[in-house]
Amino acid sequence: MTSDILDSIFESAMKSKIFVNREVLRPDYIPDDLPHREEQIIKLGSILAPALQKSRPSNVFIYGLTGTGKTAVTKYVLKKLLKKASEIGTDVIACYVNTRQDDTTYRVLVRVGECLGLKIPFTGLSTAEVYRRVMRALDSLSIVMIVVLDEIDFLIKKRGDELLYRLTRANEELTRSKISVIGITNDIKLVESLDPRVKSSLGEVEMVFPPYNAVQLEDILWQRAKIAFRSEAIDEGVISLCAALAAREHGDARRALDLLRVAGEIAERENSDKIMIEHVYKARSEIEKDRVFEIVSTLPLHSKLILLSILKLNMEKKTPPTTGEVYALYKEFCKYLKIESVTQRRTSDVISELDMLGIVSARIVSRGRYGKTRIIRLSIPPNVLEGALGEEPRLEFLLKVFRP
Template identity: 45%
Template sequence: MADNERGSDGDSEKGDSAQSIDLDLDEVVLDDEVEGDNQGLFDDLLDSEPIFENKEVLRPSYTPHELPHRKEQINKMATILVAALRGETPSNILIYGKTGTGKTASAKFVSQELESTSQKYSVPCDVEYINCEVTDTQYRVLAQLANKFIDKNEELIDERLEKFESLRADVTANETSEDTGASADFERKDSTATPAVLDDTEFDSVEGLDDRIEELKADREEMEQVPMTGWPTDRVYSVFFDAVDYRERVVVIMLDEIDKLVEKSGDDTLYNLSRMNSELSNSRVSIMGISNDLKFTDFLDPRVKSSLGEEEIVFPPYDANQLRDILQHRADVAFKPDALTDDVIPLCAAFAAQEHGDARRALDLLRTAGELAERDQSERVLEEHVRQAQDKIELDRVVEVVRTLPTQSKLVLFSTILLEKNGVHNINTGEVYNIYKSLCEEIDADVLTQRRVTDLISELDMLGIVNAVVVSKGRYGRTKEISLSVPIEETEAVLMSDSRIGDIEDVQPFVQARFDN
């Protein structure tokens, strides 16, 4: 009886389970059918026709095959560096110019041509690029250069070992075949004779070949990568020196943003690099420095300045017509045919020409306009996309500048925003200072003098965040009238993201106090 009950219960459970499985399977099939009918998150975006053919062409990191309006500067660089192809030491070069004037792109273009030509004529020549805005200390520069040359030396050793060990295997195979074919009745050959396989090689004997293989293996084992921290600087320099001088070659070291290196670490690195030719036995080193600051050499040791600035090349800003040519040159590769309306490139060039002829800004503007057009699923890039891109880039710049301001400058800017939001026009320094003091007390920050706050306002003016104009009040003296040059809402949002300023819960009493006074 109990068994029957148990059996019936078991059958019931099995039936329920079967129904459950059937139900689940039905739901799975149903879900699959529903998912099949719906487009995925990215399907609609992928279905739209892309505007770009190759967006990377519009990025600053891209080195074009042709650089319009920089032929004079490129030719001058080439006439200096051609000495490397003759096995001579080229003069050191300093390249000056504002941001976006084609300095780095031109230098990289010439360097690529130099390396390809050196391979064509079998002249050992290496060009190494260092961005000193990222690699900004003597230790890092020397370590990065040392490791690059160690990698190249190891590659060279591996190639030679493979070649010489293959030659040694041929010698062994030749000896074996001669021993097998020789008869005991014949006179034994002179064991000191050079094998035929070594004819037309650099080796006079098998022993010389074996010694060279062992020497290369020893060199390979001695090479050690430099860690990015932890070694004494003189040891890093010694390893770098040995790595450079391992073989005969001409080395061009390209130091981009060289002024950042000098500003952070002084001129010791440049002194060591510019003087090392007198100690090198096999190689020769030339330095190519690239800087946005025309006056950075004023801070150099006179000896470094004289040896580093043997040749100077200045890159002037582009005008609107030149920017138009550059943009057209890149756009032909970057975009699909007929993807741009006729007014897009002239407008991008005009905007960038207002910013001291910055080609990088023009390319960013064109790329951003294309991206905005794609997001709108527009078939072409229009003038309105360029204007939207201009606003977006400007806002991104403002956000980044405001975000990185010191706390005291943020408080001064926040005081100005509070006054403007409450309808105050022609704000003067005293009004800003009164609110600034209240804000400092609220977040327990040090209160600066009014004179120092005036200096901070001038700094904000130079950054383009506020507009400060000195106005004469007759017998009452002169004062600064301050107004914002940036969007209030977005700027306030960035300031409120600062943890200290974000803690201020109610700012209205501070502004009201100004009216009460």
């Protein structure tokens, strides 16, 4: 019976030999203590402190690579600030918006409105009307509002910086309330593309979050592991291996925690009493496999074909191929499938895209008399890529049989 099977799954989940509390390893969990971010916490705290005296804190622009604690520090400081504010009876409202999820001006404004207790229909009003309602509500409350726009690059890439401009200038139309904006991004180049007026108002204060090193990552992992796992469930060296692997990948704490969590899940699946070194290595390849599947499956057909061409040429030649060679083989594939091929210009862009996704690495080389081109290598194991490309039915035959 299905329900019996489910029961036994739930049973065994409850008496896990490994986990006590796996929540604390999830990426959105904010611990009570954030090791090695004291400096940033103090700085952000002192920037926002004026809100307690009903003055407007400076706008802040925060940048740093993924998994460097930007979101965690911001949420942490805001939580403390709000607590303090309610203790002393000052009205401070914070509004956190992730613009990866809410990536239109309208949806961001709806979120801000919600924080003010406004009920705004998710569609039907004009953006200008929502903006007007939000501003009126805000001003009638006579408060300091802090708006956090996380992963702000998504909003800017889709909608430009108009909303940012309006928000940072909103104080001019407010008489009783004040608003300040915290923008968070991991794309440093993005700052350059902003309208200078936005750049100067949003960047009143800038904060940079440096990557964690292996030692710091280890501290972070220990702190969580103590809560997440049974005390005997971690074998020697597991934590430092997770830290070392993640430190190699630009000190990404999220990656480190993912490794540890997945290693724990694998250990549990294998009914092991402990998480061991080998589980961490398995976790690493499982995470990578998932990532590659995720990326490759959403690629358009032509990108897949170009990727297949790169895969074949990397496997069957001693030297990694150039753009021209990849394009030639790709055209063969298209002829075989009786579909039209894209131009070499487009192929060049596709290769850059694959490079940015971290699937291949394309290095520009000049071979003098023999021209300037890119040397394209796979940056993931061929069998993983093979598996991911095999999901696409149209490629199956080419993958198995076709020889260049």
